[in-house]
Amino acid sequence: MTSAKRLAAEKAIEYVEAGSIIGVGTGSTVAHFIEALGRMRDRIKGAVSSSEQSSELLRSAGIEIHDLNATGPLALYVDGADECDPHKRLIKGGGGALTREKIIAEASARFVCIVDPSKQVDVLGRFPLPVEVIPMARSLVAREILAMTRAQPVWRQDANERGVVTDNGNLILDIHGMSITDPVALESALNQIPGVVAVGLFARRPADIVIVGGEPPQIL
Numbered sequence: 001m002t003s004a005k006r007l008a009a010e011k012a013i014e015y016v017e018a019g020s021i022i023g024v025g026t027g028s029t030v031a032h033f034i035e036a037l038g039r040m041r042d043r044i045k046g047a048v049s050s051s052e053q054s055s056e057l058l059r060s061a062g063i064e065i066h067d068l069n070a071t072g073p074l075a076l077y078v079d080g081a082d083e084c085d086p087h088k089r090l091i092k093g094g095g096g097a098l099t100r101e102k103i104i105a106e107a108s109a110r111f112v113c114i115v116d117p118s119k120q121v122d123v124l125g126r127f128p129l130p131v132e133v134i135p136m137a138r139s140l141v142a143r144e145i146l147a148m149t150r151a152q153p154v155w156r157q158d159a160n161e162r163g164v165v166t167d168n169g170n171l172i173l174d175i176h177g178m179s180i181t182d183p184v185a186l187e188s189a190l191n192q193i194p195g196v197v198a199v200g201l202f203a204r205r206p207a208d209i210v211i212v213g214g215e216p217p218q219i220l
C-alpha cells in the first residue's frame, strides 16, 4: 500500500511549474517529494534547499541547488509539518531544520504543505514546539520560556546525550506540554527573547495549501 506521506508528496508535484526553481523543505515526507521531483528534473531549473539532508537527496536526484540570495523570491515552497491546525498554521522543526524552512517559506509566494492525516490537530502543541537558540543563550532562553509559558523547555540531545547541533551551528529547545490557543501571539513573544534564532511555529506565515495524503489526497 502506498503511504499517505508519499501520496501527499506526489500530489504536490501538480503545483510545480516547468522552468521554475522550487523551494524544498526537509523530512521523510519531503524525501518522497524530492524523489518525484527527480523524475521531472529536466523540466525544472532546480531547487533551493532547507537543509544539508535535503541538499544531499536533491543532488542524488540530479537536481541543481541554488542559493536563495541569487534566486530572489520563489513561486513555490513544498514542505512537511509536525502538526497542522484547521487554519493551516503549523508546528515544524522535528528534524531541526526550522530556521532555513522559515526563511524559504517567507521568500515564497505559495507554501504547499504535505502531511499524512496523523499531523492534523484542532489545537497546536501536542507535538513539542522546537525553538532554535544560539548556544550561549540556551539556559537563558529556557528560563524565559518557562516563565512565559509555564511549559517545559527540553534541550534536544542525541542518543549519546550530546546536544543536537543544527545546520546553522545552533541548539534546539523543545517546549513540551502546551496548548497553543493563540499561535500568532506566541510566535511573536518567543521571537522577542534574545538568543532565539527561530521558533517552529508557522502562524504569521501559515501554509497556503495543505495536502493530506490519502486515496484520494485531500486539499485544504
Ligand SMILES: O=C[C@H](O)[C@H](O)[C@H](O)COP(=O)(O)O
Binding pocket: 025, 026, 027, 028, 029, 030, 079, 080, 081, 082, 091, 092, 093, 094, 095, 096, 097, 098, 101
Ligand atoms: O525540521 C523538520 C521539518 O520541519 C519537517 O518538515 C517536519 O519535522 C516533518 O517531518 P516528516 O515529514 O518527517 O514527518
